Amino acid sequence: MDISTLNFLAVGVSAISSFILGGLWYSPLLFGKVWMRETGITEETSKNRNMAKIFGLAFIASLIIAFNLAMFLGGNSTLGTGVLYGFLAGFGWVAMSFAINAGYHTVGFTIMGAILGAWH
Numbered sequence: 844m845d846i847s848t849l850n851f852l853a854v855g856v857s858a859i860s861s862f863i864l865g866g867l868w869y870s871p872l873l874f875g876k877v878w879m880r881e882t883g884i885t886e887e888t889s890k891n892r893n894m895a896k897i898f899g900l901a902f903i904a905s906l907i908i909a910f911n912l913a914m915f916l917g918g919n920s921t922l923g924t925g926v927l928y929g930f931l932a933g934f935g936w937v938a939m940s941f942a943i944n945a946g947y948h949t950v951g952f953t954i955m956g957a958i959l960g961a962w963h
Contacts, residue, residue: 848918849910853962857909857955862902864954868947878943905951912952913959925960929953 869875879885916928933949940948 845918846914849913850959850962853959854906854909854913856962857912857958858902858905860954860958861905861908861951862898864951865901865905865947868943868950874943874946881941881943908952909955909959912955916956916959918963920960920963922957922961925956925958926953927956928960929956932956 867873869878879889912929912932915932916925920928929952930949933952934945937948937952938945
């Protein structure tokens with residue numbers, strides 16, 4: 844695929860959507876408490892972490908994932924192919940990770956695929 848045909852605004856919005864989803868997914872509203880328990884992270888240890896670094900790296904990872912998915916989808920994608928390939932990437936490539944993480948990636952890739960597929 845010719846990189847000049849990528850919609851970089853769609854890549855950026857896709858990365859932001861994944862970043863927002865991650866904030867919700869790993870919050871106490873959804874799976875945060877279970878994820879912390881299963882990974883051995885406590886409230887006390889999480890307070891001592893460099894959150895700017897963690898969120899910065901998470902956003903960079905989201906950008907890389909969105910760019911990769913955009914390259915994978917190609918310039919002729921549609922909303923339908925974006926959703927399908929995003930779902931397959933999340934479910935098929937990440938499904939072997941811990942269930943909460945796999946669910947996050949599956950939903951995140953599906954949303955990214957929808958944005959990238961529909962927005963040329």
